[in-house]
Amino acid sequence: MFPVLLPFFRWIDSTWLSHEIRDSTWQFAIFEMIHLIGLTMLLGSLMVLDLRLFGFGIKRQRTADLSRDLRGWLTSGLWLILLTGVLLFFGEPMKLYANASFHVKMLLLFLAIVFQFTLFNRIANGKEFSPGVNKFAGALSLFLWFGVGLAGRGIGFL
Numbered sequence: 001m002f003p004v005l006l007p008f009f010r011w012i013d014s015t016w017l018s019h020e021i022r023d024s025t026w027q028f029a030i031f032e033m034i035h036l037i038g039l040t041m042l043l044g045s046l047m048v049l050d051l052r053l054f055g056f057g058i059k060r061q062r063t064a065d066l067s068r069d070l071r072g073w074l075t076s077g078l079w080l081i082l083l084t085g086v087l088l089f090f091g092e093p094m095k096l097y098a099n100a101s102f103h104v105k106m107l108l109l110f111l112a113i114v115f116q117f118t119l120f121n122r123i124a125n126g127k128e129f130s131p132g133v134n135k136f137a138g139a140l141s142l143f144l145w146f147g148v149g150l151a152g153r154g155i156g157f158l
Helices: 003-014 016-023 027-054 063-091 093-097 100-124 131-157
Strands: none
Touching (some): 003 016, 016 063, 027 063, 027 100, 063 093, 063 100, 100 131
């Protein structure tokens, strides 16, 4: 899809790590399982926080306090998906190069991370915004992160 990236994908495909993961019976499946656990940790903590931004869920706790309490789960989940995502990428780079869902997933992942660590963090950490802005931020957060998950799921079908 992006010819300028083809040499990079070919180089990844020729590395010892790529061969190791591809030739193993269980490594790819284990990385996939850990990847999904990380995604569950990330999306679970985001759901709790986004529901709070919508005015539902844990109301006895300020959004900033809830955000601080969930930060460890969110950060751990994000690191798990990023680390295992790189390993999964090494397992099948040429398949992913030609897969439109992979490219959509990478775009949404980039946008989700940028959004998460800019506006969303400011809102979740107590910056005063209108309830409408809070709800929009929560909806956009869910859209981006669930988009990452759905595009990732689509990789196996294209």
